[in-house]
Amino acid sequence: MGIVPLRIHCNTYTEFLGCYWHGHLCLPNTGCDLQRERLAKTRLRLQYTLELGYDLEVMWECEWRKRIRADGDVGRFVKIFEEV
Numbered sequence: 001m002g003i004v005p006l007r008i009h010c011n012t013y014t015e016f017l018g019c020y021w022h023g024h025l026c027l028p029n030t031g032c033d034l035q036r037e038r039l040a041k042t043r044l045r046l047q048y049t050l051e052l053g054y055d056l057e058v059m060w061e062c063e064w065r066k067r068i069r070a071d072g073d074v075g076r077f078v079k080i081f082e083e084v
């Protein structure tokens, strides 16, 4: 499973989730068994993280893409890495 922790700082665990690989409901083919299974596994894992006592921050891929478009500073920051 593709787990991409962004950072673990103090007691906060931040994770970036790709919409396709984690079955996010934003996808147009929502409802297929594979997508439901991926989302269920992701939710279980995130719940486990909470049960371990971490504060959890989740950033879905689609939210990140919206943020890049909406926030000029974030968009410029990302563009720097695209040009490298």
Ligand SMILES: [Zn+2]
Residues within 6 Å of the ligand: 019, 024, 025, 026, 027, 060, 061, 062, 063
């Ligand atoms: Zn999504």
